[in-house]
Amino acid sequence: ACAILQERVRSELVSKKIVAFIANGSILPRKSGASNLPMSSPPAIPFQAPPDSTMSQDITVDMGNLRPFIDLDAVPGETTKVKLSGLCVPTGVTLIVGGGYHGKSTLLRTIAAGVYNKVPGDGREFCVTVQDAVSVRAEDGRYVNNCNVSAFISNLPTLPGIKQLETSHFSSREASGSTSQAANVSEAIEMGASAMLVDEDVSAANFMARDGRMRALVADESITPLLYRVNGLYDEHGISSVVVVGGVGDWLDVPNNVILLDKYVASDATKKARSVSYQFSYGHVQYAGRGVVHRLP
Numbered sequence: 001a002c003a004i005l006q007e008r009v010r011s012e013l014v015s016k017k018i019v020a021f022i023a024n025g026s027i028l029p030r031k032s033g034a035s036n037l038p039m040s041s042p043p044a045i046p047f048q049a050p051p052d053s054t055m056s057q058d059i060t061v062d063m064g065n066l067r068p069f070i071d072l073d074a075v076p077g078e079t080t081k082v083k084l085s086g087l088c089v090p091t092g093v094t095l096i097v098g099g100g101y102h103g104k105s106t107l108l109r110t111i112a113a114g115v116y117n118k119v120p121g122d123g124r125e126f127c128v129t130v131q132d133a134v135s136v137r138a139e140d141g142r143y144v145n146n147c148n149v150s151a152f153i154s155n156l157p158t159l160p161g162i163k164q165l166e167t168s169h170f171s172s173r174e175a176s177g178s179t180s181q182a183a184n185v186s187e188a189i190e191m192g193a194s195a196m197l198v199d200e201d202v203s204a205a206n207f208m209a210r211d212g213r214m215r216a217l218v219a220d221e222s223i224t225p226l227l228y229r230v231n232g233l234y235d236e237h238g239i240s241s242v243v244v245v246g247g248v249g250d251w252l253d254v255p256n257n258v259i260l261l262d263k264y265v266a267s268d269a270t271k272k273a274r275s276v277s278y279q280f281s282y283g284h285v286q287y288a289g290r291g292v293v294h295r296l297p
Contacts, residue, residue: 001069002125003117008061009128019195019240020111020129021059023086024048027123028110038123045264049087053268055257057088084126091240092256093230103264104244105199111242112197133195134188138177138204145171152182152224177204178223195240209248230254252277
């Protein structure tokens, strides 16, 4: 019954334009880094969606004859329907921000695990993600064969007399951090992913963003960071991005929604993030003509 409930919630997400649903009361942290068992509560804090946010929503599921086996709130006037309340991560670009050790990566790992059904007692059994969401990270040393990474890697330097390397058919026996992550993103797009899950902690720094000072110092750059592509990926291809960010404020220029975690408590920081973006943005609207950076009036 628990698995069927998760499948039916997952089927509701696409029609509601939701990437992931995190139910209130869920226990997100694990007992240890090597365990899939939930941490005891206390000290673990049950998850609660911010009550004043549009991302805080209810999802109603008809369980039919399985309703007696599901211990959830009933829908008034309905004998077979149950109601789940929690945080809905919308389609588009969503940032998960906060200080170190405040639960950002734990929330992202919960979203990543939401593509699978969990058993009762897992703590995340009512946390569900669209089935074609993919985690993307840097993989130094990975093998890449005939992969089109030209959206991120182009104009690679070559010695005189040597033909320019074509990055639309890129191959490498030992890819760097940035090229490996570019290949992972391209492969996720090719396989039809509707959402990408990215954690700054395990990503290549030069693939994620490039600030104004470095753009001013180094004009000839072969890498177009993911920062300048995420809006286009959603607007043109319908591919959402959920990105954990803790150190690069340039990311505040691009999201549709921002979730702030403070001592494991989630809040909606979208309006504040836009205010900060306008305060610190200086009008450099495009990155070498390759993608929109700042949404300034």
